Amino acid sequence: MQSFRTFLASGKTIIFDGGMGTLLQARGLAPGESPERFSLRCPNVVEQIHRDYWQAGAHVVTTNTFGGTRFKLGGDVDPVEMNRIGASLARKAVGDKGFVAGSIGPTGRMIEPLGDVTFRELVQAFEEQIRGLVQGGVDLILGETHFDLAEARAVVVAARHVCDLPVGISMTFEEGVSLTGTSPRVFLDTVENMGVDLVATNCSAGPEELLVAAKEMLAGTRTPLLVQPNAGLPELVDGKTVFRLDPEAFAVQTREFVRAGVQCVGGCCGTTPDHIRALKAETEALTPTLPEQSAHPCIVLTSRSTSLSLGFEYPSQIIGERINPTGKKDLIAQFQNGEITRALELAQEQVDMGVGALDVNVGAPMADEQELLPLLVRELASRMQTPLCIDSSDEQAVIEALNVYPGSPLVNSISGEPGKMERLGPLCRDYGAPFILLPLKKSKLPVTAAERIAIIDELVDQADSLSIPRRLILVDALALTVSSKPLAARACLDVIRYCREALGLTTVMGLSNISFGLPARELLNTHFMTMCMAAGMGAFIANPNSQRLQEALAASEVLLGRDPQAASFIDRFSDWQPKGGTLSPARKADGDVEDVGRSSI
Amino acid sequence: MQSFRTFLASGKTIIFDGGMGTLLQARGLAPGESPERFSLRCPNVVEQIHRDYWQAGAHVVTTNTFGGTRFKLGGDVDPVEMNRIGASLARKAVGDKGFVAGSIGPTGRMIEPLGDVTFRELVQAFEEQIRGLVQGGVDLILGETHFDLAEARAVVVAARHVCDLPVGISMTFEEGVSLTGTSPRVFLDTVENMGVDLVATNCSAGPEELLVAAKEMLAGTRTPLLVQPNAGLPELVDGKTVFRLDPEAFAVQTREFVRAGVQCVGGCCGTTPDHIRALKAETEALTPTLPEQSAHPCIVLTSRSTSLSLGFEYPSQIIGERINPTGKKDLIAQFQNGEITRALELAQEQVDMGVGALDVNVGAPMADEQELLPLLVRELASRMQTPLCIDSSDEQAVIEALNVYPGSPLVNSISGEPGKMERLGPLCRDYGAPFILLPLKKSKLPVTAAERIAIIDELVDQADSLSIPRRLILVDALALTVSSKPLAARACLDVIRYCREALGLTTVMGLSNISFGLPARELLNTHFMTMCMAAGMGAFIANPNSQRLQEALAASEVLLGRDPQAASFIDRFSDWQPKGGTLSPARKADGDVEDVGRSSI
Ligand SMILES: [Zn+2]
Ligand SMILES: [Zn+2]
Ligand SMILES: [Zn+2]
Structure with a gap:
């Protein structure tokens, strides 16, 4: 048979x-009798x-x-x-x-x-x-x-x-x-x-x-x-x-x-x-046919009540980066005491800013990640509808967190570190947890797009051989620092396009590295985000508390045709004025030139 | 022989x-004698x-x-x-x-x-x-x-x-x-x-x-x-x-x-x-070899004293759009009287804002373009080093302007209007004037990228048959209005990439159409520019008098690796603060996460 x-x-x-x-x-089943015992x-x-x-x-x-x-x-x-x-x-x-x-x-x-x-x-x-x-x-x-x-x-x-x-x-x-x-x-x-x-x-x-x-x-x-x-x-x-x-x-x-x-x-x-x-x-005579689904790749995170699709045909999302003790004394102190109230506040603030998901990183020195990460994840999951991103280099802490989360969280991340894919990949597969594929190995930093693509190909092959489906893989395009590597941003754009066109994979990135060491970092991060959105990136790990970033996100969604009738944009920006002011000499009351092709035809 | x-x-x-x-x-030539007459x-x-x-x-x-x-x-x-x-x-x-x-x-x-x-x-x-x-x-x-x-x-x-x-x-x-x-x-x-x-x-x-x-x-x-x-x-x-x-x-x-x-x-x-x-x-025994030149396409505008290269390996440029009477009562009145003082002021203001070239359009009702355009072009050419863009639908006015300009101006534009390429194309070829190829015909507005690409291909073939070299062709990607055509911006991005990758041609665009009918147009125009820059566009016809646009231009040049050591950016933005303010709740003193790959490897 x-x-x-x-x-x-x-x-x-x-x-x-x-x-x-x-x-x-x-x-013959008696009232109150166990149906299973009835089988005996x-x-x-x-x-x-x-x-x-x-x-x-x-x-x-x-x-x-x-x-x-x-x-x-x-x-x-x-x-x-x-x-x-x-x-x-x-x-x-x-x-x-x-x-x-x-x-x-x-x-x-x-x-x-x-x-x-x-x-x-x-x-x-x-x-x-x-x-x-x-x-x-x-x-x-x-x-x-x-x-x-x-x-x-x-x-x-x-x-x-x-x-x-x-x-x-x-x-x-x-x-x-x-x-x-x-x-x-x-x-x-x-x-x-x-x-x-x-x-x-x-x-x-x-x-x-x-x-x-x-x-x-x-x-x-x-x-x-x-x-x-x-x-x-x-x-x-x-x-x-x-x-x-x-x-x-x-x-x-x-x-x-x-x-x-x-x-x-x-x-x-x-x-x-x-x-x-x-x-x-x-x-008997009918042949059921599933409706045709979009051919565009996406990955989906869920909480108990919310689905979040990431991919070129979906609005780009900010994954709030602020629950991360790096450089935050208050958070470090709390985590060392096993406390999470500040982290819960940061979560609420970021949710209020409209983040699509929350990165959760409790990796402070002397903090017990294996205890703290599942505790915080469980509390966040019960208080907010926003899907979570489990961010830890402690694999056992990731496993503990996966076991308390009711939906499909994002696991951040699986790198090319030896054994990492073999250890965490099957777990993500069985738990249905999408993960960030980070194209880094212990050896040389992959500066060029080609070097990154080689690692990505290798890790994707490894995932294939572990029967990990592509729909769980979100590739980190890896933003290096443009002040020391002038082609860093271009390399990311190439990686995004490669993943989208050759592999059918969506990409993600921590934004802030790109501008390290430069002034006006918010400007660089913001315009880098816009470029990456146009190239097809699905999500950005970033601080949502930036006017420029929120402007860029909203405007880019309109431009990429993903804000129907520009309704969200109009809702948020109908009274917008450029508070940054204009450059001197002062703006004159120029009319706009609206006619297509101007006067040339 | x-x-x-x-x-x-x-x-x-x-x-x-x-x-x-x-x-x-x-x-035998006598002192003061004409050498040519000596031949007789x-x-x-x-x-x-x-x-x-x-x-x-x-x-x-x-x-x-x-x-x-x-x-x-x-x-x-x-x-x-x-x-x-x-x-x-x-x-x-x-x-x-x-x-x-x-x-x-x-x-x-x-x-x-x-x-x-x-x-x-x-x-x-x-x-x-x-x-x-x-x-x-x-x-x-x-x-x-x-x-x-x-x-x-x-x-x-x-x-x-x-x-x-x-x-x-x-x-x-x-x-x-x-x-x-x-x-x-x-x-x-x-x-x-x-x-x-x-x-x-x-x-x-x-x-x-x-x-x-x-x-x-x-x-x-x-x-x-x-x-x-x-x-x-x-x-x-x-x-x-x-x-x-x-x-x-x-x-x-x-x-x-x-x-x-x-x-x-x-x-x-x-x-x-x-x-x-x-x-x-x-x-006699030497074989001279020209140095290898960049394989990247570009077009070059010149004034008597300045060259401006437009292409993906060169900084993107704003072509100042403000010398254009559409919607400007003062300019219309002056042009109708044959006066150009306001136009000269607008030119200076835009040059002060750092435009790479100046669009010159005198097309006001009742103004004599064939008189006025060469007059203004000649005056601008003698006062400023910035190359000019001759913008008129009056072909005779374009010819008059070409005859007074000492360098290689940009001609705006040659569309798919019947006979236009045949009439203006050879003139641009002989005068060495790059021109904007505008993918519009009298018939249907080309909304999709495919429709535009078909017209572009046709016009480029026509140019080829007239022996017009590719280095004179700058393609207008044609920004339609995203509020009525949600995929308008995406179509431009596709056209930019097609021109760059399949035709080896650089692109240009009037920015402002994209945001027609929407609020906060400056935001939309700005982020559209950033997307187009990353896709390879060389120049934008725009109003340079926008803080957001100038920020975008400077940041994008750093990101695209075309501002060596970010020197221009640092020079202009080292004291930059986000005057637009942050969104509530107020920004906390978060540290940045600089380390590559975060804590995951
Ligand atoms: Zn039932
Ligand atoms: Zn001599
Ligand atoms: Zn001589």
Whole structure:
């Protein structure tokens, strides 16, 4: 039998199964009884439900292991064994004629600081569950009905640690966001960064309501989608939850997902083998096609609630550089005492200035980075929507920070230092964290564009060989100092163009180096930024607290056609006057020459 | 016999003849007698002098027609006939075994406003002389001992009008400049724009002193050079001018020119066939090689005293736009009265702001452009060193202005209007006037880069077929309005790159259109300029009276590596403070992060 990945790649409509809970109740699950334990008590019933779905036409049946982590099962059960049994029932039901998805629901616990468990504890619990599912013979791992982005990420990370099976992950949204504030698009961006095989939404409402969430994902996805609606909105009738959509109505409405481009459909609460049979009949003849996505490269950072795209077709962003103790006595003193209040202030100030992301660097002498960096990252993530950039040369501190961040942070950076890519690259890949590729090696400083390009090519090849996707790579164009190296800025422009045109990669840069040792550095930094924006750079690590820089950013966005109707620019600059004054002699009341081509034609 | 052009292209050292005056006096020319009239009285003597030079080894002998214009000959002689006879004597002397250069010296009259003749009168007089020289059989036209750039240009223009023979033009410099203020480099740039075959310097001093001028020309030339020194510095001995260098000393010193790359050498005052014989012996075995010149395209504007190179390897320039009546009531009123005082003020203000060139547009309703444009151009040319840009849609006005300007002005512009290139193109070619190629046709406005590039390609092909060299073509990238066409700025950037990379052409643009209809236009214009500079644009037609624009220009020059040691920038901005103020919240005393690659390696 072909693998599930091969089947997915065929592009055909794939039918998943429907609800488990209602059928279990109808066939003997006692009120309050754990559905997973029911698999031990009445294995034949569970197996028959799987078989019913398969016979109804489902290509994929889903294990009865939704609550199968140690957090839900309780201490008296071996989660591995429980999940192995759950998986093997499904396997037995469909034999080698159907696919088995190993279901993983939420643990019921929240990650710190929302709750009391750590990301690592979640990952460990999911790893345990997944080991059992794999032993029981599942074809793919399917996280279902998740409502917190961090927990959903933990499922994916755990799956990657345990096996090479395809991974699907499904979130449930109420009125456009998950319970902890994640929109379908942010969810999509985050799990696409993790390279999942299937992005999904399920439950929460009937097909009509789910279509909004599905369309939000369809607008941006390059990954196949799975949608599993309930059989209509749940209603309370005589104290019992009921779902009103009959099989035919459910199937007709769910068919619309396939028409819109969703490849995989099934049902959730209230759906039965009859719903699936009707769904199959309605969708079998359709060939779903994902909407065409922009061919322009970009990378996407996310927080729990926000996505930030960096690339030539997106507005350029300032990554606020000020949470960095270099040269800041107050920050150094606080970090040495394990305090972060000043850093939180700096974050807020920069967010108020409109930065797209915040660089977080706690690298002060005598400060415990491995303690401090995750602490600050966790606090920032819970207070602000702005995505973070984890900036440290301490690899263990980076790992600790990755484990507390709920979205896709930027890792700053992976250089050509021996072993760095091998150590940090796979971590960024599994956590879906884009990283800054820094074209520096211990040896000679790469002054020319050609020298930098050689290192970039080498590191990108290395990333390729570690299966790190290009969408996670943001190249640092490396601003050297123009006062000592007159062609430093030109070299950056060449690197930006090379990355964009030859490699399809977006670039980033710390701006301030370029002007080191010169007066009026703000002018040099600002115009350098404008040049780099036009060449295609996506983001700048800089101090946002500069009038000139903000002017340049806003004006350049208009000029690059990325501020529609110049609305943002007009909003901010309609009353602008050149406070810098004019040069003498004083400006006269000259008219402008507006006519195209002047008077020459 | 091969043509002189073919002989020149062989790259071999070419020997010209030596002085004529001393020999004529020794052989019978009476004190005060016209040397040209002596050709009628004693043709055999003149013929024998030519023969002596030829037998001494000169490849080229020069006709005894140095003072052969009607201005010097007087009204009782037919200049055509006189020059025909002079040329035929040389021809007879060398037969088809040597080349004859038709000598054309200064008229002794100065062009307005320095003197009382017009450029057209000079051209007509030279045309008359050249017709005679051609009838007498010369192989090339050689203007000699010129000291005013306008008059030298008149010789070349006249030669182009009369014949297709190769043209050489020689200027004489005293202590680094000609009598009316032209340096060897400005002379070279101006006549190279006219496409002369041979650029020369002669007379004034001996070989050692001429080497400075020759080296200044060698540093920039792509055209073969001719140097004809005197036999040392002239000295007065017993009331007579004598030249002290004997043939061997002259030959040894003159050999240095050939070693430096000068292909053609001969002698001027005080040199004799013996000097030429010695010179030939010293240089025969040498192969002169011109120094390698930059491969980067540029165009060069000149005034009588200044050269301005525009191209990616040269500082970008502002072409001051303010002498333009559009929207200026005071200027319109003056132009309607034939007055230019306000225009002269605007010129001075813009020169004080550091513009590289001045756009001159007098196109006000009811103003007589054909009268006013040459008047203003002549006045500006005599008052300022800044090269001019002749901006008019009235072709006759452009022609009148070209006739009064002493250097290589920029013509603004030649569009795709039917017949425009055919009418103005050859004029610009013959006058050595670079022009702005404006990619507009009467039909549809070319909004996309591709549409513009198609027109540019078509016009460049047309220019090629008219033998207009690329070094005269400056392409207008055509700034449309970004508020109505969001990709207008990007299209310009694409056009700039295309011109630079595919056509080897430099670009220019009027800046202000881009921001039409938007607030804070200065910001948009400024950052657009920075983007265009980085893409390779050479000049901007703009109002220099903008602090932001001046900041951008200075900063961008540093960033593009064209302000050595950032000296100009430091000079102007060492005390700069951001008068525009910072954004709230107030700037804190943050340190900078200078270390390359931050802390990540
Ligand atoms: Zn459900
Ligand atoms: Zn002389
Ligand atoms: Zn002479």
